[in-house]
Amino acid sequence: MGEKDFKQDGAAPFSEENGRTATMAGIDPSELEGLTLYEKKCVLINREIDSNGMGRYQWYIWCLCGFGYLLDLLWAEAFGLVLSPLEQELGFPGNQSGNISVAFSAGLTAGAFVWGVLVDIVGRRWAFNLTCLISAAFGLGLGGCNSYSAFLVVTAFVGFGIGGNIPIDTTICLEFIPQNRRFLLALLSIFQPIGVVVCAAIAYGFIPNYSCSPNFSEANPAPPCNHVAAGQPCCTRASNMGWRYLMFTLGALTLGVFILRFGVFRFQESPKFNVYRGHDDRALAALAHIARINKRPCGVTQADFDALTTEENSTTSATELIGAGNKQLQKSWKEKVMIELARYKLLFNGWQMVRLTLLVWLTYICDFWGFTLAGTYLPAVLAQKNGSINLTLKFTYRSYIAIYAPGIVGVVIGALMYGVPRIGRQLTMIISSALMGVSMFIFATVNNEATNIGVNVMEYFFQSMFNAVLYGWTPEVFAAPIRGTACGLASFWGRLFGIIAPLTAQSLIPQAGLHGDAQAQNRILYLAGGITLGCVVTVALLPNKVLGRQSM
Numbered sequence: 001m002g003e004k005d006f007k008q009d010g011a012a013p014f015s016e017e018n019g020r021t022a023t024m025a026g027i028d029p030s031e032l033e034g035l036t037l038y039e040k041k042c043v044l045i046n047r048e049i050d051s052n053g054m055g056r057y058q059w060y061i062w063c064l065c066g067f068g069y070l071l072d073l074l075w076a077e078a079f080g081l082v083l084s085p086l087e088q089e090l091g092f093p094g095n096q097s098g099n100i101s102v103a104f105s106a107g108l109t110a111g112a113f114v115w116g117v118l119v120d121i122v123g124r125r126w127a128f129n130l131t132c133l134i135s136a137a138f139g140l141g142l143g144g145c146n147s148y149s150a151f152l153v154v155t156a157f158v159g160f161g162i163g164g165n166i167p168i169d170t171t172i173c174l175e176f177i178p179q180n181r182r183f184l185l186a187l188l189s190i191f192q193p194i195g196v197v198v199c200a201a202i203a204y205g206f207i208p209n210y211s212c213s214p215n216f217s218e219a220n221p222a223p224p225c226n227h228v229a230a231g232q233p234c235c236t237r238a239s240n241m242g243w244r245y246l247m248f249t250l251g252a253l254t255l256g257v258f259i260l261r262f263g264v265f266r267f268q269e270s271p272k273f274n275v276y277r278g279h280d281d282r283a284l285a286a287l288a289h290i291a292r293i294n295k296r297p298c299g300v301t302q303a304d305f306d307a308l309t310t311e312e313n314s315t316t317s318a319t320e321l322i323g324a325g326n327k328q329l330q331k332s333w334k335e336k337v338m339i340e341l342a343r344y345k346l347l348f349n350g351w352q353m354v355r356l357t358l359l360v361w362l363t364y365i366c367d368f369w370g371f372t373l374a375g376t377y378l379p380a381v382l383a384q385k386n387g388s389i390n391l392t393l394k395f396t397y398r399s400y401i402a403i404y405a406p407g408i409v410g411v412v413i414g415a416l417m418y419g420v421p422r423i424g425r426q427l428t429m430i431i432s433s434a435l436m437g438v439s440m441f442i443f444a445t446v447n448n449e450a451t452n453i454g455v456n457v458m459e460y461f462f463q464s465m466f467n468a469v470l471y472g473w474t475p476e477v478f479a480a481p482i483r484g485t486a487c488g489l490a491s492f493w494g495r496l497f498g499i500i501a502p503l504t505a506q507s508l509i510p511q512a513g514l515h516g517d518a519q520a521q522n523r524i525l526y527l528a529g530g531i532t533l534g535c536v537v538t539v540a541l542l543p544n545k546v547l548g549r550q551s552m
Contacts, residue, residue, distance in 0.1 A: 038481075040308050041275045041283075048287050048300045050178040055294030060265055061176045062184055065169035066191035067257045069471075071135060072165050073375075074195035075158060078250055079104055080379040081203045081400070082243035084216040087513065089240045091224025092148045094513025098502030099152055101376040105502070107156040109495035111163020116488010119168050120481065123277075124175075124270045127168050132258035135161030140251030143244040146237070163495060167487035170475045174483070175270045176290075185472030186415040193407030193464050198253075200400035203246050208394040210242035216515075217387035217396065276481050280305050346482050347489075352543055357486070360474060361493045363429075363538040367470065368494030369501045370437065370532030371463050373524060376502055377514075378443075381521045382456060384514055385447050403456045407464035414468035425473045426539060432466035433535035440529030444522040466535070501531075 035043065052058065079100050087097060111131070119127045138157040145151040170185060177184055208215075212222040212235035225234035261267065268290060271283035284302055291298035347357045379400065386396045410432075417428040439459035446455060478486035508523040 037308060038276060041280075041305060042272055044300050044304055044308075045271045045275070045283070045287065046179060048291075048298065049176065050180070051299055052290060052294050052296065053178055054181055054184075055290075055296070057290045057293040058177050058181075060293075061267075062173060062188070064257075064261055064265060064267075065173045066188050067260070068131070068165035068169040069188050069191040070195035070198070071132070071254055071257060072162055072195070073192040074199045074250060074253070075135070075139070075162050076104070076372075076375050077196045077199045077379075077404075078203070078246060079155065080375045080377070081199065081207065081397075082246060083376070084380050084383060085207055085211050085240055085243045086148075086151070088212055088216045088221055089224060089235045089237065089243075090148045090151070091226045093511045094515075095506050095509050095511050096148075097380075097509065097513065098376065098506030099148075100155060101372060101502035102499050103152040103155040104159040105372060105495055105498035107159020107161075108163035109159075109492055109499060111160040112167060112488050112491035112495050113163075114160075115164025116167040116484055116491060119164070119171060119484035119488070120273075123273055124168065124172050124484075125267055127164055128172060128267060129258065129262045131161045131164040131168065132254060132261055133161070134158075136251055136255035136258050138251075139254050140248060142251065143247035163491070164488070166471060167475075167484055167491050170471055170487055171484045172270065174475045175272055182472070182476065183415045185475070186468045187411065187472075189414070189464065189468035189471055190408055190411040192467065193404055193411060193460070196404040196407065196460075197401060199246075199250065200397070200404055202249050203242075204394075204397040204401060206245040206249075207242035208392075208397050210240070210245060211393065212236070212240045215393050217383045217393045219387075221515075344482070344485065346479065347486060355541075356477060356543055359538050359542050360477075360486075360490050363470065363535055363542075364490045364494035365497045366531050366534035366538060367433070367466065368498045370440075370528050370535075371467075372498040372501045373505055373528035374440065374459060374463065377505065377524045377528075378456060378459070380514055381443075381524065382452060384521065385452055386449075389447065389449065391449060399453050399456075403453060404460055406457050407460045410461040410464035411468040414465040415472075417469070425469050426542060428469050429466055429473075429539045430536055432462040432469070433532060433539065436462040436466060437529045437532035437536075440525045440532070444525040444529075501528075 054062075083097060083100060086100075087094070092099075115127050115131060135158055138154050138161065141154050142151065142158065145154055169188065173185055173188060174182075214221050222233065222235040222239075225236055228234050266289075268286040269282060271286045274280070274283035274286065280302070284298075284300065284305070287300055288298045346353070348354050382399070383393065383396045386399070387393075414428060414432070417423055417425075436459055439455055439462065443452075443455040443459070446452065474490055475483050475487050505524050505527055508527065509520050510517060514521055514524075
């Protein structure tokens, strides 16, 4: 089911003076012609949301969804930053170093799929809160792990909670912010580099000061205790608490986000979700609550919905999927299952939807492949390169802050380019993905203080710009009944290849690890950069007609 454009001109905005004699909730009836009943209700909801503007409720939603984005890369970056001290203490071989990323990506994959589907079945509210609770509980447990196997299992559960954040948060934000503020969807991604900078700053405070000596970046690092005889000097838990302190701190931050979402803010279920499920009364109650928080009257009433229901000129759907409303409540479980399965067919309803869906999946696959390897191995490669030119571990971790901070600017630029004529979403994604991939090829050829930092800044800057536009654009092009599912499936395919990527990469690493092996380091960089360049092709082939439409 595609989305319907509607005219902006000719509809008198709702006000107490205008009333509803010539219009319905401020909408000219001619604008509703040819729409299904569900789509007509969505137009009324859209106009009501638009009339709120960016009120207090909208800003609360935007910030809380932003915290979900913050947690996404905060945790992803953390595993790259703790990889080396963890390897030094626990003593797992270098060709198993990718298992941390595999475990996290496996959890992310399951989370993206499960939460992406559940958000369209049980609603946005439960998924919005539970993802944070699960991540917080297992995140706090990571700091207590004493074996590599235990660390991997707990990491997977952290990933399961985090995996639902992006599809859920973009879906929620899209359905609550006004149409003329869509650039804020892209700007949500500003929280991701902020999360990375926060993680890097905390790691800078803990890891260099609480790591084994000699540390993993020095010429002769202290060996793991399970590799030497009892009584020999080695890297003990007590002398290597930095990475544990980092895990405890990040778990506490995640718990704080859950408390804000569940205990402080009263989140309303999406009106469009309630309408789709046949709960018009709940949708109207949510709109009234939003208007009350924003200190304004609500412009849609039950009478408006009733007037739509009694009309005889609504377009009927090919299935009872969209616009079924209250009829869905009267169906058997078997019939409801068939309706859910029919909903997924909308992703492949016609050649344009097939093309769009497959290209979005391929874009996520190439993107997640590239930045998974970058997040997992670039910190380790930078530490090894800096160590080879006698730069301290403290300098390297301080450099991470300088590398990731410009990503904030990258997100802002991506959001600003969102609506620039002749550039917009598509060209911005093409340019940024190309430069992201090229930067990793350049990093393989340089090794001095300035260029090591500069090329990493370039990679993360354009990665942030690309993902800002991609994550904001994806939910726009799918209708509300399949929006969460579509975003979740796109993330699922990306996360799935985020599992395959480190498995492929670690097969290129010798058992001794990356320490002192420039060729192994370069193989990782070429693998990451090459696949990332695939985004250039997939984005260039996206159908232009789907950009910038009104969401239903």
